[in-house]
Amino acid sequence: MQEINHTGSRTTRLLGAAVIVGLVALVLLGWFVAPEDDDQQDAVRMIFVHVPSAIWTYIAFVTTAIGSVMWLVRRSVWWDTVAAAAAEIGVLFCGLTLFTGSVWGRPTWNTYWDWGDVRLVTTLILFLMMIGYLSVRSLGGPESATATRAAIVGVMAAAILPIVNRSVEWWENNTLHQKSSLTDGNLEDMTLFTLVVGLIVWGLFFWWAILHRFRIAWLEREIRSSDLDRALVERRAEGEPGASPLEERV
Amino acid sequence: MTDTLAPQEPRAGRRRSRRWLPALIAVGVVVAVVVLVWNLLTGALFFYNADEAVAERSELGDDRFTLQGTPVGCSITSGSQGDEVVTAFTVTFGGVMVDVVHRGEPAELFEGGTPVVLDGSWVEGQPGVTGFEPLADDGWYYSSDRMRVKHDNDYINDDEYDDRLAESETQGDTAAEVCAR
Numbered sequence: 001m002q003e004i005n006h007t008g009s010r011t012t013r014l015l016g017a018a019v020i021v022g023l024v025a026l027v028l029l030g031w032f033v034a035p036e037d038d039d040q041q042d043a044v045r046m047i048f049v050h051v052p053s054a055i056w057t058y059i060a061f062v063t064t065a066i067g068s069v070m071w072l073v074r075r076s077v078w079w080d081t082v083a084a085a086a087a088e089i090g091v092l093f094c095g096l097t098l099f100t101g102s103v104w105g106r107p108t109w110n111t112y113w114d115w116g117d118v119r120l121v122t123t124l125i126l127f128l129m130m131i132g133y134l135s136v137r138s139l140g141g142p143e144s145a146t147a148t149r150a151a152i153v154g155v156m157a158a159a160i161l162p163i164v165n166r167s168v169e170w171w172e173n174n175t176l177h178q179k180s181s182l183t184d185g186n187l188e189d190m191t192l193f194t195l196v197v198g199l200i201v202w203g204l205f206f207w208w209a210i211l212h213r214f215r216i217a218w219l220e221r222e223i224r225s226s227d228l229d230r231a232l233v234e235r236r237a238e239g240e241p242g243a244s245p246l247e248e249r250v
Numbered sequence: 251m252t253d254t255l256a257p258q259e260p261r262a263g264r265r266r267s268r269r270w271l272p273a274l275i276a277v278g279v280v281v282a283v284v285v286l287v288w289n290l291l292t293g294a295l296f297f298y299n300a301d302e303a304v305a306e307r308s309e310l311g312d313d314r315f316t317l318q319g320t321p322v323g324c325s326i327t328s329g330s331q332g333d334e335v336v337t338a339f340t341v342t343f344g345g346v347m348v349d350v351v352h353r354g355e356p357a358e359l360f361e362g363g364t365p366v367v368l369d370g371s372w373v374e375g376q377p378g379v380t381g382f383e384p385l386a387d388d389g390w391y392y393s394s395d396r397m398r399v400k401h402d403n404d405y406i407n408d409d410e411y412d413d414r415l416a417e418s419e420t421q422g423d424t425a426a427e428v429c430a431r
Contacts, residue, residue: 040359040405044405111398129283131279132275136276184403
């Protein structure tokens with residue numbers, strides 16, 4: 001039997017190759033083809049990373065919420081594993097969103113961060129809640145109880161997603177952050193095109209990463225489960241009169 | 251060491267102490283979320299648009315508050331107030347103008363027609379900044395020490411950007427009209 005020591009497949013290899021090609025295209029488009037902004041100059045190029053990261057953060061955390069609900073309702077281990085995988089990638093994207101937004105904010109808003117800004121702070125709360133989700137997952141204890149606790153945090157975090165997304169509309173007087181660039185913005189054609197390329201590339205990366213992370217988590221579960229089975233067999237074997245090491249030594 | 255079949259108590263050590271780390275992170279996260287929500291509920295950034303700030307001037311008194319308005323391009327003046335180098339300008343919102351004296355470096359993208367968010371308070375009297383002609387000239391000015399630019403979601407590359415901005419923004423229209431006068 002062939003030994004498999006990786007989580008790759010034909011699909012993930014194709015996705016991985018597409019991500020590499022897409023990233024090269026995105027860098028070329030972002031740096032050399034998309035025009036600089038009259039006002040922000042080169043700082044505008046940050047949206048090619050910032051906006052896709054933000055949108056895929058939403059998608060990742062919605063996936064976590066769906067997986068969490070499926071665990072709570074149906075006790076689906078498959079969905080629980082999907083939820084955990086999506087949360088890890090979502091945290092990565094959310095961190096990237098906060099970082100790129102902050103770097104963009106300095107030359108544009110004249111500040112890296114504003115603690116009173118609703119969009120910024122609700123995004124940070126979302127980020128911290130999902131770190132909390134991952135912390136709860138690694139607390140240990142019975143797997144079922146851990147999954148349930150994490151699922152509750154996952155659903156609670158998803159509940160604030162609409163607030164994060166709509167904050168720039170609902171609290172216009174409490175946010176420096178502009179309204180949606182993609183739906184309400186006025187973008188140059190090449191800026192919009194590059195932004196869409198960024199969304200696609202980030203999406204491909206999301207699916208590539210979630211497939212690998214899911215498979216790793218699934219294999220970890222299998223190992224833990226087989227370890228438990230083996231331990232049970234060994235303990236039962238020890239209970240057999242002729243198999244006792246103590247008796248053997250005597 | 252003697253071999254034994256009796257169940258062993260897990261050894262206290264790294265593995266055990268590590269289980270506290272996620273618990274500690276989880277508690278830290280809960281505390282951070284509560285603090286941040288409280289911070290939001292107290293409305294730390296809530297800003298008054300220029301027209302609201304003028305309407306509520308008596309209630310605001312000399313309290314520190316945040317003001318938003320669109321700078322009138324032709325009013326922007328670098329000058330001095332006493333011994334201090336300042337930037338003086340007039341902002342407008344909802345057809346109401348406010349004279350501003352800003353201490354410290356203006357934001358990189360500070361320019362006429364692009365809204366700014368300022369931290370400071372009302373001061374009764376004339377700005378008295380050399381070279382500055384206050385457009386509001388109502389016996390009050392806003393003394394600011396922190397400036398942020400409230401950028402919109404337009405990403406434009408155009409030689410006639412200023413014209414397009416003026417066309418697309420109501421406040422830009424007002425500012426342009428003031429300067430034309």
